Amino acid sequence: MTSISEQLSDALGIMVMGMGLVFIFLSILIIAIGIVAKLFPASEATTATPVPVTPLPVTSNAPGHTGLDPKLVAAITSAIHQYRAK
Incomplete structure (x- = not known):
């Protein structure tokens, strides 16, 4: 049986x-990716082009103009109340 110090030195070496x-391995991988990137540069069609951002139209948050079906809202509300009542 070996001593604890020999086991610790073996573990440290491993x-x-x-x-x-x-x-x-990671250093070789980074170098290989750099070489491939230089050998095969991205074409103009594959590079990301900035997309113009258009502002969203301003909508009012008036009650009654939610755009949802009132029956659907009532069904969801009823389901929530039934779930909480358990």
Whole structure:
């Protein structure tokens, strides 16, 4: 049986090796993506073009002009009251 200090040093070595491998892999991946981006630049058709923003029309919030069917509103209200009554 090995001592706790030997086990901790082995665990530390494995941890450093794993973190190093992940760092190397991610670095290679970033470099490869940069190379591919330079070899195959995006064409003008695929780049995002700014879309002009048009303001929404101003609507009044007058009661009775909700645009919803009153029967639907009554059904939803009734369902909520029944659910809360349980």
